Amino acid sequence: MDNKFTDIHTQDFKFNDGWGKIHAISTGTVSVKEAFRSTKKNQWTSKLEFILQNKFTAPLPIWVWVIEHPEGKFVIDTGENSKVSEPDYFSQEGILKEWINKNQFKFNVNKDRELHNLLPKLNIEIDHIDQVLLTHLHLDHIDGLxxxxxxxxxxxxxxxxxxxxxxxxxxxxxxxxxxxxxNESHLDFKNTKSITKARDLHFIHTPGHTFGHCSILASNDRHDHIFFGGDMTYTSDQLKYSEMSGGHIDFKKAQNTIKTVSEFCKANKAIFLPSHDPYAGLRLQERNYFS
Structure with missing residues (x-):
């Protein structure tokens, strides 16, 4: 597995009430159809495009973000587990969903990449985590629950x-x-929910990939921002160039989300971190701001 994915990437971050740390950990990789990651088709034909396509992307990381915050320890999404490659793993989901998940995605997840085995490398045990923050319910985000x-x-x-x-x-x-x-508002965003008492960690409703998809925004009174994008895009460039993923459920909502988030990240000192961007971990570590 690429060192960009196996290494743990860390950045110190000044929250409103004190310093903390943010870590990027990849719980294995997934290859998706190229048209699932990026498409020029419309909302409906894009689905047929990637189902019929035979070309897969190179392995993409399955990032989990660990936040050591003055108010506690948070995990954004939970990644994958090693059982995902077992033949009957999707058998309870019906023929269609089983076929799609076995044929449209290629997972590579070893047991040593499961989240509970990676956290101790940060001197954190599972029991030390206070809250799990889910961006959405797709399997590679909930399979470590x-x-x-x-x-x-x-x-x-x-x-x-x-x-x-x-x-x-x-x-x-x-x-x-x-x-x-x-039902709250924060900075440029009208649909948010505060996570911390210090109001420096927020859910941001970013629909499009799913209807209820949320990103998480870490910010401080020094106007530093880290935007954990979930699957609203697959890469930072997709945000920059307004590219659609074939996997989005609602293209119009996705386009509006991308426009709003892109404008925010351009106007502010923000690091944009999607969950499957090969360079997201390095971007966090090197404090590489969106431009």
């Missing part, structure tokens, strides 16, 4: 009530997330 039995899991209510291709059979038994509504 089984390692978190005591933590509060935060999820946008709209994502829970109106899921887009979520595989609920993969969720832990009796999974009961803490649902929130994005």
């Amino acid at each position: 089984k390692f978190f039995s005591n933590q509060k899991v935060l999820l946008n209510k709209e994502e829970w009530e109106k899921p887009s291709f979520a595989l609920k059979s993969l969720l832990p038994e009796n999974f009961n997330p803490s649902l929130f509504e994005t």
Whole structure:
């Protein structure tokens, strides 16, 4: 696996009430159809395009972000687990979803890349994590939830009530997330939810990839920003050039999201970190701002 993905990338960050750390960890890789990652088709023909296509991308990281904050330790998404490659892993999801997940994606996840085995490299145990922050319910973002039995899991209510291709059979038994509504505003964003008392960590509703998809914004009173984009784009360049992913459920919402976030990141000192960008970890470590 590429060192960009196996290395842990860390950046110190000044939150409003003190210094903390932000870490990038990849829980393995996934290859997707090239037209799933990027398309020039419309919302409907793009789906047929990537299903019929045989060309896969190079392996892409499955980033998990660990935030050591003055108010506690947070994990953004939970990554994949090694069982994803087992033949019957998707058998409870019906013929169509099973076929799609076995044929449209290629996962490479070893047990030593599972999140619970990576956190100790940061001198953090699973029990030290206070909250799990989910961007959305796609499997490569929720498949490490089984390692978190005591933590509060935060999820946008709209994502829970109106899921887009979520595989609920993969969720832990009796999974009961803490649902929130994005009925606040923060900076340039009208649909947000504050996570911390210091109001330096927020959910930002960024629909398009799914209806309830949320990004997370870390910011401080010095006007530094780190924007954890989830799957709103696959790369920083897609944000810069307004490129669509064939996997988005609603292209119009995705276009509006990309426009709003791109304008914010250009106008402010922001590091943009999508969940599958090969260079996101290095961008965090090197403090490479969006431009």
